[in-house]
Amino acid sequence: MYKSEQLAHSLKLLIENGTWKANxxxxxxxxxxxxxxxxxxxxxxxxxxxxxxxxxxxxxKSGYFVAAQQTKETVHAINEKIEINSIVFKYLKSIQSENIIPLGSAFPNSQLLYSAKLIQTLGQLARQRRSYEQTPSLPPGNYELRKIIAQKYAMQGIPTDPSDIVITSGGLDALNLSLQALTHAGDYILLQQTIFYGAWQAAERLGLKVITIPEHPVHGIDLDAFEQAILKYPIKVCMLMLNSQNPIGFTVSDEIKLELAKLLNKHQIYLIEDDVYEELHYDQKKPLSMKYFDQQNWVLHCSSFSKTLGAGFRIGWVYAGKFSEHIQHSQLMSTLSVNSFIQNALVEYLSHRHYEKHLKTLRSTLQRFKKQYFNYLKNHLPDSCQIHYYPSGYFLWIELPEQVNSNVIYHTMLEHGVSITPSHLFNITDQNHHFIRINCSFEINERIQNALNLLVEIIQNQMNG
Ligand SMILES: Cc1ncc(COP(=O)(O)O)c(C=O)c1O
Structure with missing residues (x-):
């Protein structure tokens, strides 16, 4: 971007976010x-x-003034029939091989997870027969684990009882069970336009119709678009990510979350909040979840240990409140229960200070790596590529010039043994796919540097036609 374009862009934001008023x-x-x-x-x-x-x-002779902004009719996209699962399946299969450099992976580098203390605990428990007993782990899940999770909510100022929590097979199971509890086939739900493909898959699985709202350039979530959509369509439930949003990365401010909570209450609408990156913040203070602002219990909060301890454990949960019973019924008909041995090991591990120490190291490593990727790509990509950097998580969201097709970038990179994630996996309504997501949780060694150089070269080649 030219300097004048950069200045115009930052002044435009001041106008759009209301810092500079009309006239x-x-x-x-x-x-x-x-x-x-x-x-x-x-x-x-x-x-x-x-x-x-x-x-x-x-x-x-007077200078320049802010023009009154037109009240724009927001463009909601309506998706009557979702068909994304086979695309996601094909994509995940294509990047699965261990030989592929996993810049397209959704998981953090496993070297940073699976803490040594937890592995030690697993080893000790593995020798005790009682740790495999299933009965104490049947839905809603291990009581001690639910108590620890409830305490974590309480520490954030969210009064929680263990009976509000249901342990699930990872965060994805929590999202699916929650959506299933609140909808019937043919219902409308609301999603962000660009969102984790698992949300689209959940909608497809349950035969739901999806209304999307576009992202707000400053606030992340566009409250006007949100309210307009609720007024215009018979939306049953919303499913949103507000902290370290995947794939874009933004975290919505407390002020906007408070306003959103008011809208949920005003329109009596449920929100399923996907918060699996909640612990991967770089600030001292953990971002608040929507549950904090939710006085009237309109929010079901879903999270997991997948992004901090390892997705292989498949342990997540939902703060289900009054829907706990309903969700447990569904579990009994599908997975029966979540792995009891792992639940026991987590109780043991989380009862000490190991997790907090592990998180501290994980956060600072991810922060360091992500900054390195950002600096490297900033220095090597053409100025017309915009790298969206947010201080949390381990993804960079890169906006390429419009003539560059991210799907072509993905295929070309894959031919050279490197994965990246193209934007059509996150946004099924926009036909113009020129964004990619990069996983930055792998230390930049020679191999990764070559992969990044290849990415730069392929983008440049595409730009030059
Ligand atoms: C936004 C988001 N939600 C949910 C999940 C699923 O998490 P889990 O592995 O705990 O099922 C992922 C995994 O990539 C994710 O990125």
């Missing part, structure tokens, strides 16, 4: 030059660009 005077060209350190010509180009977009207007 407010913009800093003069001279003031802007002083503030930004850019040249007069760059600032003039930026202002002219915003004027051309109708975002500002000029008055002779």
């Amino acid at each position: 407010q005077k913009l800093p003069s060209l001279r003031q802007q030059v002083e503030q930004s350190g850019l040249s007069l010509i760059t600032v003039m180009n930026a202002y002219q660009e915003l004027e051309a977009q109708g975002l500002i207007y000029s008055k002779e």
Whole structure:
């Protein structure tokens, strides 16, 4: 991006997020030059660009002013029939081989998970017959484990009783069971336009229709679009990610979460919150979940240990509240119970301070790696590629120029033994796929560096036609 485009972009955000109000005077060209350190010509180009977009207007001898924004009718996409599972299946199969460099993997580098203390605990318990007994682990799951999880909620100021929690086979099972409890085939649900493919698969499995709302460039979630959709369509339930959103990465602010909670209550609508990355924040303070703002119990909060201890354990949970019973009934008809041995091991492991220590190391490693990937790609990708960096998790979301097709990038990379994730796996409504997701949880060694160089080269080749 040129400097004038960058300036125009950041000024546009100030207008769109309401920091600059309609008819407010913009800093003069001279003031802007002083503030930004850019040249007069760059600032003039930026202002002219915003004027051309109708975002500002000029008055002779008075300067530039913010134009009143048109109240735009939000574009909701309606998806009557979801067919994504076979695409996801094919994609996951294609990147499964151990020889493929896994920049397309959804899982963090397993070297950073499976903590040594937990493996030691598993070894000790493996020799005790009672740790395999299934009865104490039948739905809703091991009581001690639910108690520990309930305490974690309480520490965040969310009063929770172990009976609110149901242990599930990972976060995906928690999402599926929750959606199943709240919907019937043919119902409408609301999703973010760009979202983890598991949410689309869940909708497909249950024969649901999906309304999507576009992402807000500043707030992550567009509350106007959200409310308009609820007013316009008979939406039964929403399923959203608000912390370290996969694939984009943003975390929605507390202010917006509070407003969202008010809307759920006002329109009496349930939210299934997918929060499996909740622990992978880089800030000191863990982001609050929607459950914190939910006074009237409209939120079912789903999470798991997959992104912190390992997806191989398949342990997740849902804060199901009054839906606990219903969800347990479904479990009895599908998985029966979640692995009792692993539940016992987690109780033992989580009862000490091991988990907190492990999380501290995991977070700082992921933060370091992600910054390294960002810097490397920033220095090597053409300026017209925008790397969306957010301080949490282990994904980078990269916006390529519109003429670049991310699916072609994926196939070409795969021919060279490297995976990346193209955007059509997350967004089934937009036909213009020019985004990719990169997993940054693998240390940049020579092999990874070669893979990143290959990515840069393939993007450049596509850009040059
Ligand atoms: C956003 C999101 N939700 C849920 C899941 C599923 O998590 P689990 O492995 O605990 O089932 C994933 C896994 O990639 C994910 O990225």
